[in-house]
Amino acid sequence: xxxxxxxxxxxxxxxxxxxxxxxxxxxxxxxxxxxxxxxxxxxxxxxxxxxxxxxxxxxxxxxxxxxxxxxxxxxxxxxxxxxxxxxxxxxxxxxxxxxxxxxxxxxxxxxxxxxxxxxxxxxxxxxxxxxxxxxxxxxxxxxxxxxxxxxxxxxxxxxxxxxxxxxxxxxxxxxxxxxxxxxxxxxxxxxxxxxxxxxxxxxxxxxxxxxxxxxxxxxxxxxxxxxxxxxxxxxxxxxxxxxxxxxxxxxxxxxxxxxxxxxxxxxxxxxxxxxxxxxxxxxxxxxxxxxxxxxxxxxx
Numbered sequence: 203x204x205x206x207x208x209x210x211x212x213x214x215x216x217x218x219x220x221x222x223x224x225x226x227x228x229x230x231x232x233x234x235x236x237x238x239x240x241x242x243x244x245x246x247x248x249x250x251x252x253x254x255x256x257x258x259x260x261x262x263x264x265x266x267x268x269x270x271x272x273x274x275x276x277x278x279x280x281x282x283x284x285x286x287x288x289x290x291x292x293x294x295x296x297x298x299x300x301x302x303x304x305x306x307x308x309x310x311x312x313x314x315x316x317x318x319x320x321x322x323x324x325x326x327x328x329x330x331x332x333x334x335x336x337x338x339x340x341x342x343x344x345x346x347x348x349x350x351x352x353x354x355x356x357x358x359x360x361x362x363x364x365x366x367x368x369x370x371x372x373x374x375x376x377x378x379x380x381x382x383x384x385x386x387x388x389x390x391x392x393x394x395x396x397x398x399x400x401x402x403x404x405x406x407x408x409x410x411x412x413x414x415x416x417x418x419x420x421x422x423x424x425x426x427x428x429x430x431x432x433x434x435x436x437x438x439x440x441x442x443x444x445x446x447x448x449x450x451x452x453x454x455x456x457x458x459x460x461x462x463x464x465x466x467x468x469x470x471x472x473x474x475x476x477x478x479x480x481x482x483x484x485x486x487x488x489x490x491x492x493x494x495x496x497x498x499x500x501x502x
Contacts, residue, residue, distance in 0.1 A: 248268045249261075286440040297358075305368035306411060343432065368417065385403065
């Protein structure tokens with residue numbers, strides 16, 4: 203192959219330049235749309251309200267002002283923000299534990315054990331998984347009201363623990379990533395089904411357990427509508443608490459009659475703190491999450 207032929211192959215046509223330019227424009231647009239607001243949100247708590255409104259949007263305020271906004275946030279309602287964070291942790295972690303206790307054995311049974319009604323149960327799980335969560339709020343509220351759980355922490359924890367997506371993920375994992383021959387060999391050696399599940403399947407399922415746990419925690423932590431309806435007062439989680447803070451920000455509610463006024467930088471700090479646990483968990487668990495998402499990609 204001559205040098206002239208190589209140069210012709212390497213030459214970029216005008217159409218290719220246009221395609222690359224369009225791709226670059228789309229990527230830059232997405233970066234501007236998603237990254238720019240995050241940068242603004244991170245810098246906002248370092249400023250006073252006047253600085254936020256009058257200075258450059260991407261200028262840094264000061265550490266002293268960040269500390270002042272922190273103190274203002276945790277002084278609101280005699281420290282109720284810390285209570286909201288604690289409620290969210292309690293609801294999400296408890297629901298996570300219940301979800302794993304239910305979802306992992308259920309996915310294992312649906313994938314590897316033949317029993318009557320198995321196909322119907324799997325189809326029902328898929329159908330429920332496709333129903334939007336908001337469509338289930340009313341029937342869940344009526345059920346909780348019938349058993350007199352409205353206002354109780356269980357009114358939040360039990361619906362959060364209902365996680366059909368976790369059952370489906372574990373079903374897919376056990377169906378594709380676990381060797382049936384390995385499980386059958388353990389059964390031939392005299393291991394019972396519970397021992398096969400606990401000693402062989404569970405250790406091999408660490409990636410999908412981490413994945414289900416992460417999705418369950420995120421869904422529970424970010425849920426606003428259901429806790430807003432079923433609990434109140436000191437029992438609300440932080441996502442509902444943010445709406446209470448928002449009601450005390452004059453920029454969003456000029457008619458607020460509260461004796462404590464929350465400024466925009468303090469609200470931005472509260473927003474950052476409300477998403478920090480999810481970010482921290484993701485950073486520490488990302489290796490397991492990637493393994494969980496790719497483990498079922500090939501069959502044995």
